[in-house]
Amino acid sequence: MAHTNELQLIExxxxDERILVCRNGKLVDTFIVVSERFVVLVDTVINPHTATQMLEYAQPHLANGRQLLVINTHADYDHCWGNQxxxxxxxxxxxxxxxxxxxxxxxxxxEAETYLAKMKELEPEIFGDVIFTPPTMLIQDKFVINGGDLTLELLPTPGHTDDHYSLFLPEIETVLAADAAELPYPMARTPDGLPQMRESLAALVALPAEMVLYCHAPVTAGRQLLLDNIAxxxxxxxxxxAALKQGLSLELDEETDVLAVVDCPYETAVPNTEKWQNVHDxxxxxxxxxxxxxxxQWLAKEVR
Structure with a gap:
């Protein structure tokens, strides 16, 4: 995917008007939450250029004593490489x-250093200035920010990554799901991450939220996307x-066409609508x- 230094404020x-949605090309959406006490940047996008634009969008709201806070939903490059x-x-x-x-x-x-070096070589105009900067206030389990008129509940939602957090704003019944849910689906990177991710999806859908915003899905996807990801x-x-019951071997090599042997083409596992079919191959x-x-691999643990 070609990257861009541009960050666009979405209509x-x-x-709720206290949430601003910022879009970095076709890659990722990030958020600014404006409360009485704080202006909160939810992720810092891909580099200092995009983070600067995010800060510029936030700047007019840094008045009346409001303080700036930054949240990293997780440590993937498109969410935190503007931390510096x-x-x-x-x-x-x-x-x-x-x-x-x-x-x-x-x-x-x-591997993180190797990946950054590769990205700097491939797209120096995008990633040449990036300096790895980890979060400075480290949290474990649920963490609550009292913004006065808005409460930001940071909820552990592991699966996509083990360090993943989503946000719930109860006063406005809004979830910022980050990468815990996506269109067409969030990616579990390990077998052990898969059950965690499904538990996270179940936890998010159980919240009393009418509005759900995502980092990698149309802003109009709504709460239904959580249900579709679960499905x-x-x-x-x-x-x-079913395939295991019919005798499918658990010892599948990398050359095996798992879509064929499990008989589970993409089209049968997702809703039959244009937005679900019109995704990258x-x-x-x-x-x-x-x-x-x-x-x-996760199911294999049941039979061993």
Missing amino acids: NRGW LFAGETAVHPAPIIGSHLSPAKFQQP YFNAIEAQCR YYKTAGHASQIRAML
């Missing part, structure tokens, strides 16, 4: 960066269980196959 489409604007030697507007206690270690992994994983579980093929493999 409000029915959510708010902490460290390059900070232009120092502010607490709230994130999972599991996040800092991810910035120190050799997707239910569907592939059912197909995997990766989600219909390799991405879908990776979730089926994760499901098979």
Whole structure:
């Protein structure tokens, strides 16, 4: 995917006016929450350029004694590579960066350094200035920010990553799901992450929320997307269980076409509507196959 340094403020489409939605091309949406006491940046996008634009959108609201807070929903590049604007030697507007206690270690992994170096080489105009900057206020379990008129409940929603948080704003019955739910589906990166992700989806759908906003889904997707994501994983579980019952071997090599042997093409696991079918081919093929493999490996633990 080609990246862009542009960040666009999205026209409000029915959510509370105290939430601003910022869009970085076709990659990701991020959020600004304006409360009586705080202006909260939910994620910092992909680099200092996009984070600067986010700060510029927030700046008019930093009045009447409001303080700036930053939240990292998790440590993926499109959610936190603008952190250096708010902490460290390059900070232009120092502010607490709230994130999972599991996040800092991810910035120190050799593969993270390798990935950043690769991105700098491929797109120096986008990633050349990025400096790894982990969150500075580390949290574990639920964490609550009392903004005066708005409460921001940070809820652990692991699965996509183990350090993932979503937000619930009870006064306005709104969830900021981050990557816990996506269109067409959130990606579990490990078999153990799959049951966690399904539990997180169940926890989010159980919240008394009328409005749900996502980082990787249309702003009009609504609460229904949570239910559709749950249905997707239910569907592939059912197909995997059926295949195992019919004698499918658990020892599948990387060359095996799991979509064929499990008989679970993408089209049968998602709603038959245009927005679900009009997704990148990766989600219909390799991405879908990776979730089926994760499901098979998770189910395998039941029979061992």
